[in-house]
Amino acid sequence: MARTAGSHSDVTGPRVRAAALSLFARHGYAAVSMRQIARDVGVQAGALYNYTPDKQTLLFELMRDHMVELLEAVDGLPAGPPMERLEHFVRFHIAFHHDRPDAVFIAYMELRNLDPDNFSEIEALRSRYEAVLESIFSDGVTAQAFELRDAKVAAMAVIAMLTGVNTWFRAGGRLSLSAVQDHYWDMVHKMVVSAGGSIQP
Amino acid sequence: MARTAGSHSDVTGPRVRAAALSLFARHGYAAVSMRQIARDVGVQAGALYNYTPDKQTLLFELMRDHMVELLEAVDGLPAGPPMERLEHFVRFHIAFHHDRPDAVFIAYMELRNLDPDNFSEIEALRSRYEAVLESIFSDGVTAQAFELRDAKVAAMAVIAMLTGVNTWFRAGGRLSLSAVQDHYWDMVHKMVVSAGGSIQP
DNA sequence: GATTTATCTGAACAATCGTTCAAAACCAAG
DNA sequence: CTTGGTTTTGAACGATTGTTCAGATAAATC
Secondary structure, eight states, rough: OSOOOOOHHHHHHHHHHHHHHHHHHHHHHHOOHHHHHEEEESGGGGGGTTOOHHHHHHHHHHHHHHHHHHHHHHHTTTOOOOOHHHHHHHHHHHHHHHOOOHHHHHHHHGGGGHHHHHHHHHHHHHHHHHHHHHHHHHHHHHHTSSSSSHHHHHHHHHHHHHHHHHOOTTTTTSOHHHHHOOOOHHHHHHHHHHHOOOSSS | SSSTOOOOOOHHHHHHHHHHHHHHHHHHHTTTOOOHHHHHHOOOOGGGGGTTTHHHHHHHHHHHHHHHHHHHHHTTTTOOOHHHHHHHHHHHOOOOOHHOHHHHHHHSGGGGSOHHHHHHHHHHHHHHHHHHHHHHHHHHHHHSSSSSOHHHHHHHHHHHHHHHHHHOOOOSSSSSSHHHHHHHHHHHHHHOOOSSSOOOO
């Protein structure tokens, strides 16, 4: 046998990426074989090499695409005063990551399986994302809207806190996603203003 | 050849665990072979099976030992009012995790490589740890020392935030570990008290 | 010194790994 | 229908995987 009825790269290509994303997220890059991906797609292992030069590139491109999408989305957030930008960032991060649990998981867990060059590229993209939040914090400190010791540390702390939602939140549970967004925004908001209720009633 | 001069299980056993811990943390469980571990120990692969029935058990015991040690340590924290217990928890978590970066990394990243039974056991230990912080929060809410919407959510948020320190902090950098502890405690402290009108309607 | 026990080697096992490639079968265009 | 390009199969490659085990040597015990 050879080419199968109905086969087309516009269909198989996305299915290869989807299967790899799902399997890498569930079992880890190193634990997933090309043959497992192929079986999920419904194809023999050799056919995968029409869609990626090798397994490493398949992983890298999944991660890069995710990070590029993340950066484009965060760049589209509205301008405004630091406090508003911070609230937008918090709600955005939770929602965006909730919509892509597999890609998020991979982007955080499979860094060590990247070749050095690929690792550097992903790390650069991640740093750009962290810099977005760090800028919000430093702008807020400059404008005296926030009281913070260190914008960099605060950015790392908040991103870790927000990304952690993916580890426990499940739709259909006790809380809705927007309730979670509200709660996290409440916590982050308190974090950046001075404690003691000086602002108001 | 056979038994080598100076060989002793009291020496080789810990070295096997240390090599596995380091390699699993650096490359991931699935990406590390028994032969790599053996090479690090300075032994042939077959000798490893004097110290573990199989690779899976080696991983599981590293994770379980880490979690048990964590739970014993957190149980040793002093009693007191919720705000003091919270501060102790924050500083403890950062210091304890900073001292064991490899074990922490494995305990968070290799869950998916555990057999179902082993996974359940590690998850139970993790839940017990999270419950410690959750209790501090609910006690603080009851005592009206904290203003928090949801002790469970707050516990997950704070643990994620604190554990994140391991991803960026390096001793010898811009900040000392105790400066980081101070900064995180500042943020967590603000999070649990009223900021004055910050609560969303 | 003799005997027992502890520890390791080195070879072997079947299974699986990522990857390549010629041949085959399908699709699209003329 | 014919031609040319696209897509997949299926077999094959050498390398590596986790694990087992008989035999050999060192250490401990008597």
